[in-house]
Amino acid sequence: MGAFSAWRPRTINVGGHLVGVFDIVPDNPVSPIPVVICPGWVEVPASWTWHAERLAERGRRVIAYDAPHGLAIPMEVGVPRTHHIELQKMQTCVAVMRTLGIDRADLVGRSEGAIWALLTAVYYPQMIHNIVLQNPAGLIGRDWFLPFLIRWLRDMKQTIRNETGDPKPFAPVPAPSVMARDWQKTVQEIWAIMHCDLRQALQEVHSIGIKIAVVTTDHDRLFPVELIRKHSGDWIDVLRTLNGGHTSFFCRPEEFSDAIAKVLDEFDRLD
Numbered sequence: 668m669g670a671f672s673a674w675r676p677r678t679i680n681v682g683g684h685l686v687g688v689f690d691i692v693p694d695n696p697v698s699p700i701p702v703v704i705c706p707g708w709v710e711v712p713a714s715w716t717w718h719a720e721r722l723a724e725r726g727r728r729v730i731a732y733d734a735p736h737g738l739a740i741p742m743e744v745g746v747p748r749t750h751h752i753e754l755q756k757m758q759t760c761v762a763v764m765r766t767l768g769i770d771r772a773d774l775v776g777r778s779e780g781a782i783w784a785l786l787t788a789v790y791y792p793q794m795i796h797n798i799v800l801q802n803p804a805g806l807i808g809r810d811w812f813l814p815f816l817i818r819w820l821r822d823m824k825q826t827i828r829n830e831t832g833d834p835k836p837f838a839p840v841p842a843p844s845v846m847a848r849d850w851q852k853t854v855q856e857i858w859a860i861m862h863c864d865l866r867q868a869l870q871e872v873h874s875i876g877i878k879i880a881v882v883t884t885d886h887d888r889l890f891p892v893e894l895i896r897k898h899s900g901d902w903i904d905v906l907r908t909l910n911g912g913h914t915s916f917f918c919r920p921e922e923f924s925d926a927i928a929k930v931l932d933e934f935d936r937l938d
Contacts, residue, residue, distance in 0.1 A: 676688050676689045676712065676732075676733065677690070679763075679766050679767070680766070681734075681738060681740070681759070681762045681763055681766050682738060682740040682741075682762050684734075684738045684739070684740075686732050686733060686734055686738070686763065687712070687732065687733040688730065688731070688732045688733070688763065688767070689712050689719065689729070689730070689731045689732070690728070690729075690730055690767065691719055691720070691722075691723045691728065691729040691730075691731075692723075692728050693723045693724070693725075693726050693727060693728060695726055696726050696727070696728060697725070697726030697727065697932070697935070698726070698727065698728075698773075698931075698935055700771055700772060700773055700796050701727070701728040701729070701730050701769055701772050701773070702722060702727045702728065702729050702730065702772065702773045702774075702775055702931070703730045703760065703763075703764060703769070703772045703773070703774050703775070704719065704729065704730065704731040704732075704775055704777075704780075705756075705760060705774055705775065705776035705777070705780030705781070705783060705784040705787075706731075706735065706777060706779075706780050707777040707778030707779045707780050707802075708778060708779040708856055708857070708860060709735055709853065709856075710735060710777070710778075710780075711733050711735050712731040712732065712733055714917070715731055715920075716920075717920035717921065717924070718916070718920040718923065718924045719731055721920060721921050721924035721925065721928075722924050722927070722928055725924070725925070725928040727928065727931065730763070730764075730767065730769070730772070732763050734756075734759050734763075735848070736752075736756075736848060736852040736853070736856070737752065737755035737756040737758070737759045737852075738755070738758075738759045738762070739755070740755070740758045740759060740762050741758075742754060742755070742758055743758065743761075743790075750855070750858070750859035750862070750863060751855075752852060752855040752856055752859050753779075753782045753783045753786060753859050753863060754783075754786060756782075756783040757783040757786040757787045757790065760774075760783060760784075760787055761787060761791055761794065764794060769794075770794065771793070771794055771795065771796050772794065772795065772796060773795075773796050773797045773798070773799070773931055773934075774787060774788070774795060774797075774798045774799070775798075775799045775801065775927060776798065776799070776800050776801070776803065777800075777801040777802060777803075777916065778801070778802050778803065778804055778860075778889075778890075778913070779804050779856060779859075779860050781800040781801070781803030781804055781805055781806070781865075782803075782804055782805045782859065782860070782863050782865060784798055784800065785798070785800075785805065785865050785868045785869060785872060786865070786868065788868075788872040788877050789868045789871055789872060792872070792875055792877060795872075795877055796877075797877060797878045797879075797880070797931065797934045798872070798877060798878070798879050798880070799879075799880045799881075799882060799927050799930055799931065800879065800880070800881045800882070801881075801882045801883065801916065801923065801927065802882075802883045802884060802887050802889070802890060802913050802916065803881060803883070803890060803895070804860045804863065804889075804890055805860075805863045805864065805865035805866075805868075806865065806866060806869060806881075806890065806894075806895050806898060806899040807890055807891070807894040807895060807898055807899075808864055808866070808894070808898055809861075809862055809864055810860075810861040810862065811861065812861060815860075815861050815889070818888040818889050819888070819889055819913075821888050822886075822887065822888040822889055822912045822913045822914065823914065825886060825888065825912045826911070826912045826913070826914045826915055826918065866898055866899050866902075869899055869902045869903075870901075870902045872902075873902040873903075873904070878904045878905075878934045878937070879902065879903050879904050879905075880903070880904060880905040880906070880907070880927075880930040880934070881895060881899075881903050881905070881906045881907070882907045882909065882923065882926045882927055882930065883895065883906070883907075883908055883909070884908065884909050884910065884911040884912055884913065884915055885908050885909070885910055885911070886910075886911060886912045887911075887912055887913045888912060888913065889913045890913070892906075892908055904934075905930055905933065905934075907926050907930065909922060909923065909926060
């Protein structure tokens with residue numbers, strides 16, 4: 668398979684917005700159901716370069732699209748149960764799937780992306796097969812800015828100190844340029860990440876039979892696995908813990924991708 672960075676996205680019209688989409692089709696698919704990436708804060712398809720290619724090598728069709736702040740698409744939901752910016756991202760995900768003719772997908776939601784992955788399953792359960800949440804936000808209860816900022820800085824320091832053997836770290840994460848696209852939404856997203864509490868949504872999704880896995884790390888300072896297990900463990904079907912912090916994913920993408928692929932394979936065998 669060729670290098671993901673050398674591939675070119677195709678441009679599709681989503682609700683009047685032109686969006687670059689990577690649609691990576693494997694040579695030997697293991698499932699007819701595609702994987703749609705719900706990226707974390709200020710992440711774009713380039714942030715998932717090695718991850719997407721690895722999933723495709725494992726036989727998964729992978730959809731990644733370039734709309735890190737969501738699109739201004741009319742909302743279809745009635746009474747919103749969380750911050751508008753996350754609902755907008757949920758609506759964008761649904762619109763992209765519809766434009767591509769995807770009736771049902773597995774969602775992989777990382778960090779902030781776990782929030783709107785779960786919201787998609789709440790509001791559009793017929794479109795979701797299974798969900799894998801990687802180092803997820805939204806499952807430890809309400810947070811506060813200063814403690815959150817301190818934990819984020821400590822996690823970054825921890826990752827830089829411990830993940831020194833590979834030149835990949837942080838290179839594919841063009842955070843400043845993504846923030847500059849819309850500073851107001853960037854701030855709104857931080858606020859939503861801190862204050863979204865989706866434990867009820869997790870329970871609802873679990874109750875309707877959508878299988879949920881969490882793949883996280885043992886030293887994630889932003890969303891500690893101990894708190895995820897304490898506050899949300901009853902509604903998670905599979906919880907896998909790898910070594911590392913919140914951003915170790917960018918340093919060892921193959922390890923995380925393999926863990927996610929294994930969970931999807933396990934879920935498929937239960938169908």
